[in-house]
Amino acid sequence: DLGNSNGLSPDMIYRYSRHLLLPSFGVQGQANLLKSSVLVIGAGGLGSPALLYLAACGVGRIGIVDHDVVELNNLQRQIIHTEAYIGKSKVESAAAACRSINSSTQIVEHKEAFRTSNALEIVSKYDVVVDATDNAPSRYMINDCCVVLGKPLISGAALGLEGQLTVYNYNGGPCYRCLFPTPPPTNACQRCADSGVLGVVPGVIGCLQALEAIKVASLVGEPLSGRMLLLDALSGRIRIVKIRGRSLQCEACGEHPVLTRQTFPDFDYEIFTQTPLSTGPLKLTLL
Amino acid sequence: DLGNSNGLSPDMIYRYSRHLLLPSFGVQGQANLLKSSVLVIGAGGLGSPALLYLAACGVGRIGIVDHDVVELNNLQRQIIHTEAYIGKSKVESAAAACRSINSSTQIVEHKEAFRTSNALEIVSKYDVVVDATDNAPSRYMINDCCVVLGKPLISGAALGLEGQLTVYNYNGGPCYRCLFPTPPPTNACQRCADSGVLGVVPGVIGCLQALEAIKVASLVGEPLSGRMLLLDALSGRIRIVKIRGRSLQCEACGEHPVLTRQTFPDFDYEIFTQTPLSTGPLKLTLL
Amino acid sequence: MQLTLEFGGGLELLCDSVKIHNINVDPQDGEKQLTMKNLLTWVRTNLIKERPEMFMKGDSVRPGVLVLVNDTDWELSGQLETVLEEKDNVVFISTLHGG
Amino acid sequence: MQLTLEFGGGLELLCDSVKIHNINVDPQDGEKQLTMKNLLTWVRTNLIKERPEMFMKGDSVRPGVLVLVNDTDWELSGQLETVLEEKDNVVFISTLHGG
Ligand SMILES: [Zn+2]
Ligand SMILES: [Zn+2]
Numbered sequence: 001d002l003g004n005s006n007g008l009s010p011d012m013i014y015r016y017s018r019h020l021l022l023p024s025f026g027v028q029g030q031a032n033l034l035k036s037s038v039l040v041i042g043a044g045g046l047g048s049p050a051l052l053y054l055a056a057c058g059v060g061r062i063g064i065v066d067h068d069v070v071e072l073n074n075l076q077r078q079i080i081h082t083e084a085y086i087g088k089s090k091v092e093s094a095a096a097a098c099r100s101i102n103s104s105t106q107i108v109e110h111k112e113a114f115r116t117s118n119a120l121e122i123v124s125k126y127d128v129v130v131d132a133t134d135n136a137p138s139r140y141m142i143n144d145c146c147v148v149l150g151k152p153l154i155s156g157a158a159l160g161l162e163g164q165l166t167v168y169n170y171n172g173g174p175c176y177r178c179l180f181p182t183p184p185p186t187n188a189c190q191r192c193a194d195s196g197v198l199g200v201v202p203g204v205i206g207c208l209q210a211l212e213a214i215k216v217a218s219l220v221g222e223p224l225s226g227r228m229l230l231l232d233a234l235s236g237r238i239r240i241v242k243i244r245g246r247s248l249q250c251e252a253c254g255e256h257p258v259l260t261r262q263t264f265p266d267f268d269y270e271i272f273t274q275t276p277l278s279t280g281p282l283k284l285t286l287l
Numbered sequence: 288d289l290g291n292s293n294g295l296s297p298d299m300i301y302r303y304s305r306h307l308l309l310p311s312f313g314v315q316g317q318a319n320l321l322k323s324s325v326l327v328i329g330a331g332g333l334g335s336p337a338l339l340y341l342a343a344c345g346v347g348r349i350g351i352v353d354h355d356v357v358e359l360n361n362l363q364r365q366i367i368h369t370e371a372y373i374g375k376s377k378v379e380s381a382a383a384a385c386r387s388i389n390s391s392t393q394i395v396e397h398k399e400a401f402r403t404s405n406a407l408e409i410v411s412k413y414d415v416v417v418d419a420t421d422n423a424p425s426r427y428m429i430n431d432c433c434v435v436l437g438k439p440l441i442s443g444a445a446l447g448l449e450g451q452l453t454v455y456n457y458n459g460g461p462c463y464r465c466l467f468p469t470p471p472p473t474n475a476c477q478r479c480a481d482s483g484v485l486g487v488v489p490g491v492i493g494c495l496q497a498l499e500a501i502k503v504a505s506l507v508g509e510p511l512s513g514r515m516l517l518l519d520a521l522s523g524r525i526r527i528v529k530i531r532g533r534s535l536q537c538e539a540c541g542e543h544p545v546l547t548r549q550t551f552p553d554f555d556y557e558i559f560t561q562t563p564l565s566t567g568p569l570k571l572t573l574l
Numbered sequence: 575m576q577l578t579l580e581f582g583g584g585l586e587l588l589c590d591s592v593k594i595h596n597i598n599v600d601p602q603d604g605e606k607q608l609t610m611k612n613l614l615t616w617v618r619t620n621l622i623k624e625r626p627e628m629f630m631k632g633d634s635v636r637p638g639v640l641v642l643v644n645d646t647d648w649e650l651s652g653q654l655e656t657v658l659e660e661k662d663n664v665v666f667i668s669t670l671h672g673g
Numbered sequence: 674m675q676l677t678l679e680f681g682g683g684l685e686l687l688c689d690s691v692k693i694h695n696i697n698v699d700p701q702d703g704e705k706q707l708t709m710k711n712l713l714t715w716v717r718t719n720l721i722k723e724r725p726e727m728f729m730k731g732d733s734v735r736p737g738v739l740v741l742v743n744d745t746d747w748e749l750s751g752q753l754e755t756v757l758e759e760k761d762n763v764v765f766i767s768t769l770h771g772g
Pocket of ligand 2: 461462463464465466533534537538539540541
């Protein structure tokens with residue numbers, strides 16, 4: 001009955017039967033997911049599990065942004081890529097993996113660096129954004145773009161043996177700049193490429209990002225807005241803490257924003273954070 | 288220098304560089320992982336991410352036990368399988384995926400149901416066991432087998448929008464029977480096949496199982512023994528609680544165990560739990 | 575005495591699918607303290623709407639249910655004899671087998 | 674006053690890589706209360722072994738550091754003016770950018 005099943009085809013009813021059986025998710029949650037679109041920025045450690053679960057669960061359209069190619073030293077944590085794709089585009093590799101597990105989901109490939117020049121155009125095509133990048137200027141740029149366009153932002157980060165997760169710019173909640181109005185000193189910012197990361201730590205955070213994106217896109221449950229999850233993998237501790245609300249003084253989402261659709265394209269995030277957007281070469285000084 | 292790098296080849300040093308850079312993991316943690324072996328019982332919702340991360344991180348030998356074939360309605364959560372493997376063995380499918388991301392890890396295929404008749408022989412070949420099954424009799428059987436053979440057991444479970452995780456039989460800690468000496472009434476036990484599960488929930492728990500297995504196998508960090516993680520995905524709450532220690536009265540690990548290497552093969556887990564080991568047909572009564 | 579009770583792992587289905595209950599319960603006449611045994615009786619009378627055998631067996635919880643008082647297994651605090659204090663948090667959670 | 678301090682996100686590297694510190698600190702002479710401002714001064718003097726500019730800027734924490742008092746952002750409790758109580762838990766955590 002197409003009326004009761006909200007337009008789901010028999011194949012979809014079978015594929016998503018474990019979701020449809022859930023009283024608190026059900027046909028309506030699945031129909032919402034199928035109608036939704038999610039953009040994942042970064043097809044690396046966080047993006048790998050996030051993309052696989054978003055494709056598997058039935059998000060209607062998934063965009064993937066990355067300009068990197070797959071390298072052997074990514075494979076320790078970037079489980080969406082296989083050895084066969086070493087040297088090839090991460091977006092192509094991730095898109096092929098998503099299509100192979102769910103050919104009924106539309107996968108859009110954005111094989112380019114995410115910059116102020118293309119950010120508004122790309123993000124405007126999606127309902128929800130997943131920040132799976134690895135550097136401070138990208139995190140500010142993605143936040144500001146989401147605020148300007150009114151998109152909820154699922155933000156995850158992992159380094160060493162720790163991970164962090166929250167949902168920004170959702171339903172009146174704070175944005176990244178509300179929490180971090182001033183960028184940290186550059187020598188306080190480390191990437192996985194510089195400092196190492198236990199591969200499964202971005203795995204856990206990336207899965208949790210998919211979970212939060214699914215909750216936002218399906219309109220089911222309480223997203224992690226105004227709260228932040230802190231994972232300490234070594235000691236096996238996870239705490240979920242209460243963070244501040246939206247700041248009226250915020251330069252992105254406050255009463256008198258400096259960042260607007262007009263000013264955003266000209267904001268220089270590399271100068272603002274004193275950090276380059278692209279990753280430098282690996283330093284194996286510890287070996 | 289092979290001395291400093293603990294026998295790691297240049298390829299391995301490059302592949303695992305992000306682990307080697309971690310002061311609290313480093314060359315020794317990676318060398319321990321490479322020498323270790325992990326058995327994953329169940330290549331389904333929990334086993335999918337657990338296997339991918341165990342293969343990616345460099346566990347030396349990984350065994351996979353399952354007797355099922357891939358079905359379309361698995362793909363909503365079992366991200367290790369692709370549409371191309373529908374109708375084929377889950378173990379073959381999972382093994383191929385693991386090999387494609389890390390050809391230097393040895394993958395052992397156990398294409399058979401896990402039973403008292405083969406359990407001791409299979410488990411005795413591995414250092415760590417991951418319980419990624421979906422029913423009560425398997426959980427008691429795997430626990431007892433691990434206790435009899437002295438293997439640490441990484442136990443995860445997911446149903447609906449909730450998940451649970453702990454490490455049993457580790458370093459003097461409790462086993463599954465210490466917590467649950469008596470099986471629950473059969474109508475209190477539900478499988479994902481009967482009751483539905485949000486696909487990413489076993490994803491989160493399976494990743495956390497990989498993390499705990501990695502900590503146990505690499506001898507790094509504090510495994511989740513004597514503690515249990517409880518995930519409520521809908522409300523976005525995670526709590527880690529303190530559970531009881533080993534029970535002297537436990538029939539598996541206590542002072543006078545009923546279950547021994549001799550009695551284990553004849554113990555009838557289906558009668559004990561009044562539940563069959565294999566899954567029944569899907570009932571889509573809610574649709 | 576104010577307590578927070580939480581039900582999980584499917585046990586919430588026995589109390590109208592509500593997971594968190596902020597309750598007010600006082601010791602019985604003549605008693606000075608409220609124990610877990612008293613609380614179980616109170617829960618069975620006041621919160622469990624259906625299939626009480628899915629929650630209790632005899633005067634304790636059924637097999638497969640973990641009880642946590644302030645995030646600690648009640649086996650470590652005296653099980654049925656655990657004495658509750660103001661603002662304690664008590665969790666009843668059924669073990670899951672799915673995967 | 675007994676407090677538990679925790680450092681994360683790399684800040685533990687500034688105090689000998691120890692994440693959890695159980696400390697005993699009392700209000701200064703003449704003061705009745707211990708505020709977060711007092712605690713920061715104490716931490717900088719007693720726990721931070723190197724690169725104090727990675728922990729503080731002026732009389733507060735440096736940009737990119739979240740401060741949590743009993744699992745709540747100190748922005749919600751008065752920031753530097755937050756008054757601490759016996760057995761409070763204070764977390765200093767640096768935001769991560771890796772992925
Ligand atoms: Zn803001
Ligand atoms: Zn035991």
